[in-house]
Amino acid sequence: MSARSARSAEALAEAARRRRRLENALPWLVTIGMFAVWEAAVRAFDIQPFILPAPSAIAESMVKWWYPLMTNSWATLLTTFVGFIMAVGFGLSLGVLIGSSVLVYRGLYPLLIAFNSVPKVAVVPILVIWFGAGFWPAVLTAFLISFFPIVVNVATGIATVEPELRDVLRALGARPIDIIMKVGLPRAMPYFFASLKVAITVAFVGSIISETVAANEGIGHLMLVASSRFDVPLVFAGLIVTGVMGVLMYWVAVTIEERTTGWATRGQNDPRLATGG
Amino acid sequence: MTPPFVQIDGVSMRYGGVEGTLALRDASLDVGDGEFVAVVGPSGCGKSTLMRLVTGLWPPTEGTVIVDGAEVDGPLSIAGMAFQNPTLLPWRNIIDNVMLPLEVVQPHRRQLRAQRGTYERRARDLLKLVGLDGFEAKFPWQLSGGMQQRASLCRALVHDPRLLMLDEPFGALDVFTREDLWDVMQAVWLAKKPTVILVTHDLKEAVYLADRVLIMSSRPGRIIAERRVPYPRPRRLEQTYEAEFQAIVHELRDRISEARKGEATDVR
Numbered sequence: 001m002s003a004r005s006a007r008s009a010e011a012l013a014e015a016a017r018r019r020r021r022l023e024n025a026l027p028w029l030v031t032i033g034m035f036a037v038w039e040a041a042v043r044a045f046d047i048q049p050f051i052l053p054a055p056s057a058i059a060e061s062m063v064k065w066w067y068p069l070m071t072n073s074w075a076t077l078l079t080t081f082v083g084f085i086m087a088v089g090f091g092l093s094l095g096v097l098i099g100s101s102v103l104v105y106r107g108l109y110p111l112l113i114a115f116n117s118v119p120k121v122a123v124v125p126i127l128v129i130w131f132g133a134g135f136w137p138a139v140l141t142a143f144l145i146s147f148f149p150i151v152v153n154v155a156t157g158i159a160t161v162e163p164e165l166r167d168v169l170r171a172l173g174a175r176p177i178d179i180i181m182k183v184g185l186p187r188a189m190p191y192f193f194a195s196l197k198v199a200i201t202v203a204f205v206g207s208i209i210s211e212t213v214a215a216n217e218g219i220g221h222l223m224l225v226a227s228s229r230f231d232v233p234l235v236f237a238g239l240i241v242t243g244v245m246g247v248l249m250y251w252v253a254v255t256i257e258e259r260t261t262g263w264a265t266r267g268q269n270d271p272r273l274a275t276g277g
Numbered sequence: 278m279t280p281p282f283v284q285i286d287g288v289s290m291r292y293g294g295v296e297g298t299l300a301l302r303d304a305s306l307d308v309g310d311g312e313f314v315a316v317v318g319p320s321g322c323g324k325s326t327l328m329r330l331v332t333g334l335w336p337p338t339e340g341t342v343i344v345d346g347a348e349v350d351g352p353l354s355i356a357g358m359a360f361q362n363p364t365l366l367p368w369r370n371i372i373d374n375v376m377l378p379l380e381v382v383q384p385h386r387r388q389l390r391a392q393r394g395t396y397e398r399r400a401r402d403l404l405k406l407v408g409l410d411g412f413e414a415k416f417p418w419q420l421s422g423g424m425q426q427r428a429s430l431c432r433a434l435v436h437d438p439r440l441l442m443l444d445e446p447f448g449a450l451d452v453f454t455r456e457d458l459w460d461v462m463q464a465v466w467l468a469k470k471p472t473v474i475l476v477t478h479d480l481k482e483a484v485y486l487a488d489r490v491l492i493m494s495s496r497p498g499r500i501i502a503e504r505r506v507p508y509p510r511p512r513r514l515e516q517t518y519e520a521e522f523q524a525i526v527h528e529l530r531d532r533i534s535e536a537r538k539g540e541a542t543d544v545r
Binding site: 169 | 332334352356362364366368381382416432433436442
């Protein structure tokens, strides 16, 4: 290898490193940029704080109300998480059932779709009548809104097992349960984890919807109280805290996905590292 | 004379009810214990249907299928299968893929935990036989198509099946890889002597590997002729270029052309 080609290889590696650094920094730059533009626009057009507060006003409000923000976010996080865990358990079982039995699929699917089309905000009053305002309606709304994507994805993963593979196993005397355990479930895992990313974010939506309708704590409740007092900066502080929690939960879901189903996305993150063919 | 290992007697197969497609009509064939039989025919003649009937994956519309002296009425558990598509599980490495049947088939399933070492050695020996030693811990996507197909063959063989069903297992490979795998297949058969039914549309492959080549007519499929291949084993690839070998291939090709012409007049 000549000195010249060594240099150009060096330069290429350096360029790749720069690009990676940029990719890592980009989410922060974009977020900070958005807040900067927001701040500038509020100041330039002299927008009133009760219409659109500036990020600086929101930050001030966050500092001032840090304790209620923290306790209420914690309450929301808890209800969301409990609802989400229920959705995972229920969604996984129902997905396996629907994916492995045509009869269950035919029987249940229309009902599921009808159910999923009902706006969950309309269900909250019923849940309040059953369980009283507070913890359980929020948990159940989070659950109801987030189990559907899990069911659909798991069912798809199981129903699309290659027929030849099914034949190989059946010709070995495998029972249907063997086929699901050995092939169907592992195969459905990438679909399952992809659905978790959707489910966790909509679970937040569910919790907060319920909290704004009937609750005595939670970030939704806090925003409702704040807006009734025209404390718009605090409402926005609640929104931002919710967004941050959503991103954190999403990140947790992605991390678990990458750890467990790396085989499904091999080499896609960085085509230069892909082996074989 | 011992009764044949696989006996197919007057079997018809129709898909999709009374008005459906007739895939097989009155097909009969016998395969002896430890015999290597190739089934060739024009495409869509029901070769793959035949395979699924023999392994009991589907019940025939008419007729009987007898394997090892018993009528087949559900999936057999003594069969190994390999297809054109290697269908390895991408989340398992090669050795775990090969050992999959041991987790399903009795009595291995019961003994697997206690005798894991023995079984693993068995899988490694098989991988060595097909030239995949050193690739045990690799994942399927790290292997070439030919190597995946070798692993798929190992998976079909690991539980020592008495019946091996191969549905165009070399069909998607390039010529050189395919010829390599013919020799792998021959070595495996000589080492284990299972009964093999190989479905293929490659006449050279059929003649090179099989004791007997069966020819099927176009749909609805029927066995219309058979040709015994006289060469002793082990056979060598050079033999495929000899005049006598070529003559057998040509003879088979002529019969298949006749079968296809017959179809044209039959239908109208």
